[in-house]
Amino acid sequence: MVNRPALVIFILFFVFVTVLGFVAARWRRGDLSQLHEWGLGGRRFGTVITWFLLGGDLYTAYTFIAVPALLYGAGATGFFAVPYTIIVYPFVFVVMPRLWSVAKKHGYITGSDFVKGRYGSRSLALAVAVTGILATMPYIALQLVGMQAVIAAMGITGSGLLGDLPLIIAFLILALYTYTSGLRAPAIIAVVKDLMIYITVLVAVIVIPLKLGGFADIFHASEKALSTSAVILPPSGYLAYSTLALGSALALFLYPHSITGTLSSSNRRVIQRNAALLPAYSLVLAFITLFGYMAWAAGVKTTDNTSAAVPLLFLKEFPSWFAGFGFAAIAIGALVPAAIMSIAAANLFTRNIYKEFFRPGCSGQEESKVAKIVSLIVKLGALVFIVAMPKAFAINLQLLGGVWILQTLPAIILGLYTRWLHRWALLLGWAVGMVMGTGMAIANHFASSIYTVHIGGVAVSIYAAVWALAANLLVAVVFTWVFRALGAKEGEDETARGDYETGLGATV
Numbered sequence: 001m002v003n004r005p006a007l008v009i010f011i012l013f014f015v016f017v018t019v020l021g022f023v024a025a026r027w028r029r030g031d032l033s034q035l036h037e038w039g040l041g042g043r044r045f046g047t048v049i050t051w052f053l054l055g056g057d058l059y060t061a062y063t064f065i066a067v068p069a070l071l072y073g074a075g076a077t078g079f080f081a082v083p084y085t086i087i088v089y090p091f092v093f094v095v096m097p098r099l100w101s102v103a104k105k106h107g108y109i110t111g112s113d114f115v116k117g118r119y120g121s122r123s124l125a126l127a128v129a130v131t132g133i134l135a136t137m138p139y140i141a142l143q144l145v146g147m148q149a150v151i152a153a154m155g156i157t158g159s160g161l162l163g164d165l166p167l168i169i170a171f172l173i174l175a176l177y178t179y180t181s182g183l184r185a186p187a188i189i190a191v192v193k194d195l196m197i198y199i200t201v202l203v204a205v206i207v208i209p210l211k212l213g214g215f216a217d218i219f220h221a222s223e224k225a226l227s228t229s230a231v232i233l234p235p236s237g238y239l240a241y242s243t244l245a246l247g248s249a250l251a252l253f254l255y256p257h258s259i260t261g262t263l264s265s266s267n268r269r270v271i272q273r274n275a276a277l278l279p280a281y282s283l284v285l286a287f288i289t290l291f292g293y294m295a296w297a298a299g300v301k302t303t304d305n306t307s308a309a310v311p312l313l314f315l316k317e318f319p320s321w322f323a324g325f326g327f328a329a330i331a332i333g334a335l336v337p338a339a340i341m342s343i344a345a346a347n348l349f350t351r352n353i354y355k356e357f358f359r360p361g362c363s364g365q366e367e368s369k370v371a372k373i374v375s376l377i378v379k380l381g382a383l384v385f386i387v388a389m390p391k392a393f394a395i396n397l398q399l400l401g402g403v404w405i406l407q408t409l410p411a412i413i414l415g416l417y418t419r420w421l422h423r424w425a426l427l428l429g430w431a432v433g434m435v436m437g438t439g440m441a442i443a444n445h446f447a448s449s450i451y452t453v454h455i456g457g458v459a460v461s462i463y464a465a466v467w468a469l470a471a472n473l474l475v476a477v478v479f480t481w482v483f484r485a486l487g488a489k490e491g492e493d494e495t496a497r498g499d500y501e502t503g504l505g506a507t508v
Contacts, residue, residue, distance in 0.1 A: 002155035003315070009324030010154065010331065013196070014170070017189045017332050021177030024184040035367040036109060038182035039347045041264045043104065045187060047273050052190040053183075053340075054261045054274060055281050058085075058252065061146030061334035064197070064288055069306035071292025075222075075230030077237065079289055080245045085282040087249035093275035096253060097268035098416045098500040104263075105499045110344075111259045111412050112352040118415045120491025121423040122356060127430050128408045129352035132256040135401035136345045139255070140382035143334035143341075144171070145307060148386070150327040153311030164387045170331070171338075175379045178339045179372050183264055186339040193336050196329035198284065204294075204326070205287040208317050212297045218290075221297035231293075240450045243462035251406040251465065254413070256344035257337065338379065346375035399449045403437035403465040407472050416500060423491045425479035433472030440464040 032038045045053060063081070071078030099114065108114045111132065116125035144167060151166050177185045209215055223231045233241055252258060265271050295302075295309040298316050302308045310330075314323040350371040355362055362370075411426050440451040441464060451464040 003153075003320050003323070005320035006154050006315075006324030006327060007156070009321050010150075010328045013192075013325070013328035014331065017192055017335070018173050018177065020189050020192065021174075021185040022180060024177070024181040024188045027184055027188055032182055033365045033368050035347065035350065035364060035371055036107070038368050039343055039371055040109060040260065041183040041187060043264055044266050045264045045270070046266050047270050047277075049187055049191075050261070050265045050270050051274050051277055052194050053187045053264065054258075054278060055190065055194050058258065058278075058337075059194075059197070059281050059285065059333070060143055060337040061330045062142040063285070064330050064333055065146040065149050065307050065310055066142075067285065067289050068292035068295070069309050071289055072295050072300075072309040073292075073303070073306040075226045076233040077241065077244075078292060079233075080241055080248070082282060082286045082289060084245040084248040084252070085285055086279060087245060088252050089275045089278055089282075091249065092253055092262075092278075093272050095413060095416060096262050096275070097271050099259070099412075100263060100265060100268045100271055101502050102416070102495055102499045105502060106494065109263065110256065110348050110351050111254070111408065112348060115411050115415065116352070116356075117494045118419065119411070119423040119426070120493065121427070124411055124423050124427045124430075125352055125356070127427060128411055129348045131404050131408050131430075131434070132348050133345050135405040136256055136341050137378070137382060137385070138401055139257075140338050140341045140345075140378065141386045143338040144382065144386040147331050147334040149307045150311050150330050153308065153315055154324070154327060167387070168383065170335070171379055171383050174335050174339060175376050178342060178375055178379075182372075183260070183340065183343055186336045186343075187264070189332065189339075190336045193329065193332040196325065197333060200326040200329045201284050201287050203322070204291065204314075204318075208291075208294050208298070208313070211317055212294065215290075218293050218297040222293040225296040240461045240463065243466045244449065247406060247463040247465045247469070248402060250409060250413075250469075251402050254405045254408050255341075256348055257341040260340060260344040260347065338382070342375040342378040342382075343371075345378045346371040349374045399446060400438060400441050402449065403441060403468055404434060406465040406469050407433035407437065409469060410473055410476050419493055420480065421476050422480040422483045422488065424483050424488060425476045428479050429472040429474075429476030432475045433468040436471050437464055437468030440467060 036042065067078055067081045069078075070081075099111075102108065102117075103114060106113075106117055108117065110129070112125040112129040115128050116122060119125075147167060147170065156166055209218060212218055212221075219231065253262065262271060265274075291310050291313060295313045298313055300309055300312045300316065302312055311327065314326050318326065350367050354370055354374075355367060359366065407430050410421060410429060414421060441449070444451060444464070449464055450461050451467055452459050452461040453467065454460070
């Protein structure tokens, strides 16, 4: 049965952000026929817009749905998302201004642009670009999982095309205003989305515990449902938990959409200021995570589909109109990152595959046109993927996304500080990390991102991406010595030491 009040509120807010998406083309006008304007907003976003953009970029609908769902289904392990979003911001404060500075100096639009300029290696840049696109595609698809969850919760269900029609319409609208407005559309919509999420979480974290008897009763109910050992992380899980948090933190700003949001900033001070302000989202995330335990206390039973835990909790504890408001926040929380991700993937394809290997002499206008078309194809691909494939398949691929993207860390992050590693050694290390990480995921039957290795009779269980990264770095270091001993040529570095510290500029 359709929940009409929730659906009406949902549609009203969806129409509002759709209008904003098209109006965004006129906001801070620029020549959208140039890729840096369409794909990076002209690099003119100040502190406030960047804060909302990165928040909308990193805290997605799937975060809102999946993190509490993990807590609902597996207990304390789900809390790993909170420390990793705290760990990441000191990393961003120190590292990402260097990337912004060198990118601004040389006109880089993607992380692969930097890798090519730093190491003079088209092959290494291509590897980084392909990895970024591979890791991004299932991430976009998973935004649709979050949107599907709230659409189904409002009673809009069905089989075949009819059941997927609302999702198809939503993403067609998203595709149109992204094509028209570029990064400006998700930037301006992110302001509305984040305000709605803050309101939803603030109300939920006050009202729901009051209705359920307080947090003591919530934790007690969760212990009865999951067992004490699940609700409180046992010592045997510490290493897996900590490496999952650390690996996820290192991976987060390697994703193409994170780099796109960073490079759209007006100067490096904006990035540093946002690194200091963005932990506010981590506080919100901590509250969102607790929704998983609140669902148990509220009597929500959905163990066969844990993604429904939060929507069902909202329907049970809130009046229909406010549930609709919360569902709209989650759905818009899917559109913003999906738009940024598709733009980032399009930037990678256009700059580091199309222009580099097929049309080296293409104009700025052609670059922008190709990127716009590719962004449409990426969204269409994600839509077909989620409609045609089982949801579990998309989730499994997302487990691989984190493993894959972390293998670009040596080339991008270490490259911001040193050029000691040889370009061919980096490429070989990347290949080893990709194969090893993928193999571990397959060996786990995609059921877990934690992989256990027996060392001297001791079982060591850590995040598969960290195992793969360790192998990647070891191979890169050893073969750097080998290639140097063999006299293998170094690529030309087009950057200079001062390029990484320039562009302080005025604060915005």
